[in-house]
Amino acid sequence: MLKVYGSEVLDFVVDEGVQIHGGNGYSDEYIISKAYRDSRINRIYEGTNEINRLLTVDMVLKRAMKGRLDLMGPAMAVSKELMSIPDFGSADTAGFAKEKKMIANFKKAILMTAGSAVQKLMTKLENEQEILMNIADMAIETFHAESAFLRASKLADQRGEAACPFEIDVMRTYLYDAADHIHKSGKDAINGFADGDEQRMMLLGLKRFTKSEPFNCKEARRRIAAKLIADNKYPL
Numbered sequence: 217m218l219k220v221y222g223s224e225v226l227d228f229v230v231d232e233g234v235q236i237h238g239g240n241g242y243s244d245e246y247i248i249s250k251a252y253r254d255s256r257i258n259r260i261y262e263g264t265n266e267i268n269r270l271l272t273v274d275m276v277l278k279r280a281m282k283g284r285l286d287l288m289g290p291a292m293a294v295s296k297e298l299m300s301i302p303d304f305g306s307a308d309t310a311g312f313a314k315e316k317k318m319i320a321n322f323k324k325a326i327l328m329t330a331g332s333a334v335q336k337l338m339t340k341l342e343n344e345q346e347i348l349m350n351i352a353d354m355a356i357e358t359f360h361a362e363s364a365f366l367r368a369s370k371l372a373d374q375r376g377e378a379a380c381p382f383e384i385d386v387m388r389t390y391l392y393d394a395a396d397h398i399h400k401s402g403k404d405a406i407n408g409f410a411d412g413d414e415q416r417m418m419l420l421g422l423k424r425f426t427k428s429e430p431f432n433c434k435e436a437r438r439r440i441a442a443k444l445i446a447d448n449k450y451p452l
């Protein structure tokens with residue numbers, strides 16, 4: 217998951233780097249053109265990203281089938297939760313309660329989608345690579361969202377929230393984007409195997425599990441950029 221995500225973020229970064237340089241960025245004389253070309257191989261070697269995405273889900277499903285991982289128990293619990301009255305938000309606003317809940321909900325979105333896909337398609341699922349890749353994308357986004365959350369909240373515990381605004385901005389911006397990415401991947405997966413009432417119910421559940429509060433990502437990105445420019449070094 218780290219290899220897939222890291223290689224795609226790197227491609228995005230060098231692509232933006234070329235763009236910032238304008239026409240010069242395309243020229244061999246500028247080092248950014250080398251970075252642009254060199255970056256691209258990372259999505260191909262050490263397992264192409266397509267194969268790594270398929271493996272990510274395949275390994276989890278195999279463990280579940282061998283009884284080494286309980287996937288269906290939690291998946292059924294999420295389906296049951298969907299039938300119940302929605303939780304309209306917790307009053308708990310202490311610390312990072314909202315962000316913690318978002319991540320718990322992302323995991324529910326994965327369990328709901330993967331659990332239903334397994335139940336519906338059974339052994340045919342391995343031939344539905346697009347659905348497997350959608351589920352892998354949901355897992356990759358959730359893994360990185362949780363990593364950003366754990367890192368920022370650990371630092372906030374150690375130093376106090378006021379001392380780590382940069383890490384908190386990065387974490388909140390990531391979570392805000394991840395909610396939409398997970399929603400899109402989940403929607404594509406569900407529409408790929410479900411129909412009728414089941415499809416409608418799951419799409420509603422997905423919307424519930426990928427809800428995010430309004431967040432001014434433009435200002436957060438400006439603050440992040442300002443610190444990066446001021447420090448002019450890797451900031452984390």
Ligand SMILES: Cc1cc2nc3c(=O)[nH]c(=O)nc-3n(C[C@H](O)[C@H](O)[C@H](O)COP(=O)(O)OP(=O)(O)OC[C@H]3O[C@@H](n4cnc5c(N)ncnc54)[C@H](O)[C@@H]3O)c2cc1C
Pocket residue numbers: 257260261262263264265266267345
């Ligand atoms: C610079 C460089 C260094 C390398 N170093 C090493 C090394 O040190 N050791 C080593 O062992 N190998 C190395 N390789 C080889 C590399 O691991 C392979 O290129 C890579 O595994 C992809 O295999 P392939 O080129 O045969 O592409 P193919 O397997 O033919 O794949 C072509 C495309 O189809 C996609 N694809 C294939 N199957 C599926 C599927 N089922 N679903 C969806 N998409 C699919 C792939 O993701 C890929 O995008 C290197 C390659 C390069 C270019």
